[in-house]
Amino acid sequence: MIWLVLVAVLPEVGGDQKEDHSKIQLYCRDLPQEQFHCKVDLVILKSTEAYSTCEDKNSDPCCRSNRTVLASCVPLRDVVCIPEGEAVAEKWDGITEAFKREEPCRYVTGCDYRTALVLSVFLGMFGIDRFYLGYYAIGLLKFCTFGFFLLGQLVDIILIATQTVGPADGSDYYIGYYGPILNRVHMENHTYFQYGSYYYKQHGEL
Numbered sequence: 001m002i003w004l005v006l007v008a009v010l011p012e013v014g015g016d017q018k019e020d021h022s023k024i025q026l027y028c029r030d031l032p033q034e035q036f037h038c039k040v041d042l043v044i045l046k047s048t049e050a051y052s053t054c055e056d057k058n059s060d061p062c063c064r065s066n067r068t069v070l071a072s073c074v075p076l077r078d079v080v081c082i083p084e085g086e087a088v089a090e091k092w093d094g095i096t097e098a099f100k101r102e103e104p105c106r107y108v109t110g111c112d113y114r115t116a117l118v119l120s121v122f123l124g125m126f127g128i129d130r131f132y133l134g135y136y137a138i139g140l141l142k143f144c145t146f147g148f149f150l151l152g153q154l155v156d157i158i159l160i161a162t163q164t165v166g167p168a169d170g171s172d173y174y175i176g177y178y179g180p181i182l183n184r185v186h187m188e189n190h191t192y193f194q195y196g197s198y199y200y201k202q203h204g205e206l
Contacts, residue, residue: 024080024081024082024089025082025089026080026081026082026089027081027082027084027099028073028075028081028082028083028084028092028098028099029073029084029099029101030081031075031079031081035075035076035079036073036074036075036076036079036098037073037074037076038071038072038073038074038101038103039071039072039073039074040069040071040072040103040105041072042062042063042069042105043062044177053065053107053108053109063105063106063107063108064107065107065170065171066107067104067105067106067107067172068102068103068104068105069102069103069104069105070100070101070102070103071100071101071102071103072097072100073097073098073099073100073101074092074094074095074096074097074098075092075094075098076092076094077092077093077094078091078092078094079091079092080092081098083098083099084098084099084100106172106175106181107171107172108171108172108173108174109167109169109171110167110171110174111132111133111134111166111167111171111173111174112173112174113163113173113174113175113179113180115132116129116132116133116160116173117157117160117161119132120153120156120157120160120161121157124142124147124152124153124156124157125142125146125147125150125153126142126143126146126147127139127140127141127142127143127147129156129160130142130156133165133166133167133168134167134168134169135168142156162182163181163182
């Protein structure tokens with residue numbers, strides 16, 4: 001008798017729990033950072049150990065001149081949002097791609113970091129390092145003044161070693177995938193702050 005009652009009630013309970021996503025207006029591209037993850041499958045060239053650029057053949061996705069690449073983004077499991085090109089929200093499984101977004105990458109064209117540094121150390125007084133990077137006017141000036149009397153050579157060694165000065169076309173150096181790449185840390189509107197216990201003690205929140 002009890003079994004018959006359960007069989008009669010369970011279908012009604014299941015029908016009441018059916019989710020309706022038609023009223024959700026949140027697009028997947030507007031999800032908070034912690035509710036999705038993006039994957040970039042850039043090709044690493046064997047000759048340079050660097051990411052492929054859009055000038056390379058048969059490389060898609062590729063790193064564009066504005067230092068971004070289109071990455072495939074997947075919402076986490078059970079997140080509900082509207083995918084790209086659709087009008088109705090869906091509940092995601094944590095595997096299917098929902099949208100694409102721009103992710104940072106290193107855009108390289110031809111200048112090798114080690115070559116530039118060696119030229120600056122041994123031939124910087126003649127401006128060869130600046131010629132190599134594409135700064136022809138400064139290179140000619142260094143050549144005529146013996147590297148600004150060696151002072152300019154010393155400054156350029158520091159600027160190139162710290163990767164402050166790069167190729168004149170705005171690209172990045174060719175550096176091995178596990179090479180000495182310096183990434184500048186900066187703060188923006190989407191920077192997340194993690195305060196320690198000292199901060200909360202000072203503000204009476206701990």
